[in-house]
Amino acid sequence: MNFELFNGNVFDGRWIKGSSSIEIKEPATGKSIVSVGVADASMISRSAQKALIAQKEWAEVNCEDKRKLFIEAERVLRLHAQEVIDVAMREIGATRTKAEFEIEFSADEILEAASYPTQQAGTLLADKRGRHSYSKRVPYGVVAALTPSNVPILLAARVIAPALAMGNAVLLKPHPHSILCGGYAFARIFEEAGFPEGVIQVLPADGADAQTFETDKNISMVHFTGSSATGARIAELASKTLKKVSISGSGKNPFIVLDDVPDLDAVVSNAIFATFYFGGQSCMTAGRHLVQQPVYEDYISKLVEAAKQLQVGNPVENENVFYGPMIDPKSINRLSEIVEDAVKKGAELVLGGSSKGTFFEPTILKNVTSEMRAWQEEMFGPIAAVTSFTSDEDAVEMANDTEYGLSGAVFGSLGRARNIANRMNTGMVHINDKSTDDSAYVPFGGTKQSGNGGRYGSYVNWDEYTQMRWFTESVTAQPLHSFKK
Structure with missing residues (x-):
């Protein structure tokens, strides 16, 4: 990876200077890897506005062109796999086999997402008035993906890929301990694959500034993976603007x-x-x-x-x-x-x-x-x-x-x-299998305090990253009762 590109920068579709910077260190040795940019509240808000504009155009891109972009993203991920693996070993202390697993799983997630743009996304409905009545799945708009440091490559891919494939734009806030392998690696992958500017952005942030992802009016959905306590706080903040919130929380x-x-x-x-x-x-x-x-x-x-x-x-x-x-x-x-x-x-x-x-x-x-x-x-x-x-x-x-x-x-x-x-x-x-079993082709999520009821992965991604819009069509307008005495 080109660390110079990341030095002091964030990614809003272009590499720009952050509001401040944070030093990335190896947990095993304490050695510095690089200093990267951090976004403050105003930068996050500007990025959300940019993402919303980009999302409207992205949603209209035809299904075949979208599909090809995801196939290219998977190819680029595999092309740069060893670079990402090497960074993960330094940044989060992952073993090589663990980082390789994340790459392989992430490739599966991206290829699975490549199939979504060409799938059916609506339903014909009955109507006793004889109208043409149907529902259609439409994207939420801008999705904020707040990802953890423990499985940062996989858990970023698992949100970014399907959310984008279904017509959303994504603002990715990686955990401060995994900004490189779980954040900037994806900025480079999707940038090199040719995704439109602004539909995928990577914005490290922390503290009060990071709360902008939950409160900004241009963000319509927040997806968080991490501790249940933090998830509850995020859900409370996001509820003030009635965003959709998906929490994948702790486990015992x-x-x-x-x-x-x-x-x-x-x-x-x-x-x-x-x-x-x-x-x-x-x-x-x-x-x-x-x-x-x-x-x-x-x-x-x-x-x-x-x-x-x-x-x-x-x-x-x-x-x-x-x-x-x-x-x-x-x-x-x-x-x-x-x-x-x-x-x-x-x-x-x-x-x-x-x-x-x-x-x-x-x-x-x-x-x-x-x-x-x-x-x-x-x-x-x-x-x-x-x-x-x-x-x-x-x-x-x-x-x-x-x-x-x-x-x-x-x-x-x-x-x-x-x-x-x-x-x-x-x-x-x-x-007769381990509790850590996982797959790109299954609904993932928990009950009780492990989540707020949502599932994501495979076919349930349609429920996670899109919403239903109901349409009726009549050939001409019909006169209604006049209510005259």
Whole structure:
């Protein structure tokens, strides 16, 4: 990537100087990568106005031309994949395999979006007056995409691509910890692919200035991925201008292991991935391991032995590490406090619990109970909170004992697992597969405090990024009753 192009700049369809700047640093080493521009409130408002003008023209571009642009964007992404991967390894501490996964998934999202412009987008309706009555899907206008730092490439593509494909313009505000790989990389990709100026803009912002994305009158929809607490604040602000708001929030996902699993080693391998991959910094991480009593001790033993084998370190220096640093150095203290709270309240620390710099070692807590923070909070770190249950009814009750409802996993015989899965109050459930499972071709979203009810991805993107407009047509106007006495 050409860091000089980013130096002090934001992207409003052109590379222009930001209102101020922010320094991007490697979380693993603290070394500076580059200083990039930051947009203030007035710049965001001007960009929103520019985006609205561009969107009106973009919505009229014919379907085949739109489709070709997305196919070209996917080609450009793959062409520059290694550059983006290298930046992600430095900027967010991603391993190479994790960054490669994000690129591949993002390519899927863009190609999926390429199909939308040529799909049917309306419905013929009945009308007892004999008129031609129909509904048509139309774009919202300008969509603000507020994306996180943990899976920044994928989660930007997942919003940008379908929102654009359905005729919207997009203002992307990447998280301050992932401005390069989760923001400016897409500015360059869509710019090189030939998208019209102004329909995709990348505007880093923070603090009170960032609230402009929720309050500006020219922005019609806000899509946020991040903590549920922040999502609630965003929804409250956006409601003052009656914007559509889509929140993809936190998770505290149950990972249930029944006593009739045929291969406990296979289950443990899934648990390792679901708990420790990318240092547990995922909303779909296995937040609570609920293990049936007959296999509980064996599961703990196998989980500990597997976790001991995981290498932790700077992926730029050692590509064999399983995960790298915590993206936010401030999270180290919070993770330590969660472990201390659990031990103080009776949990057994069977592995880890320590940190060095921005690296937190694989940690396993045994006999976690509901009054502990490790049970209640989304930890966003490499900590396995494990406890046991007796009956299938207990498993369901414990799985649902959380304010969140994003994802979940159940391992066991298909009939029992399906029965439990059907009673779990989550937006997604995976039977004999990890809680972090995902795809570009499915509806994604959670229940309860994990989201505000919306889903996005695949066919449900039509509901997410467009709204219905009803039309009636009559050949000529018909006289109405005159009401004369």
